[in-house]
Amino acid sequence: MPLIKCPDCSRDFSDSAPACPQCGHLLRPPAATPLVVVLGTQRNFYVLAAVFFGMLGVHNFYASRYTRAVIQLVLSLLLCWTIIASIVVAIWAIVEACCVRVDGNGKTMA
């Protein structure tokens, strides 16, 4: 474990130490923390998806509300020949576009 000389206070200390024990001069810069950008669910996109693709549950897939999304998708695909089912799912999607403010992870949409 070789000793090195501190450039600030000229004391010797181990090169394995992250900083000088006397004056605190950093031997090496702190490791960079990885930059993580977490994009939350955007409410604007949720509403647009509900209005234009709501019958397929796209907005709920986007907001991680998978159970509702699958139900809407299945209802629309299996019962698309009945006008009633299509109307119900469309109204359901519009109501969600107006009322839902929290995604499937419990976070408020931005």
Ligand SMILES: [Zn+2]
């Ligand atoms: Zn020092």
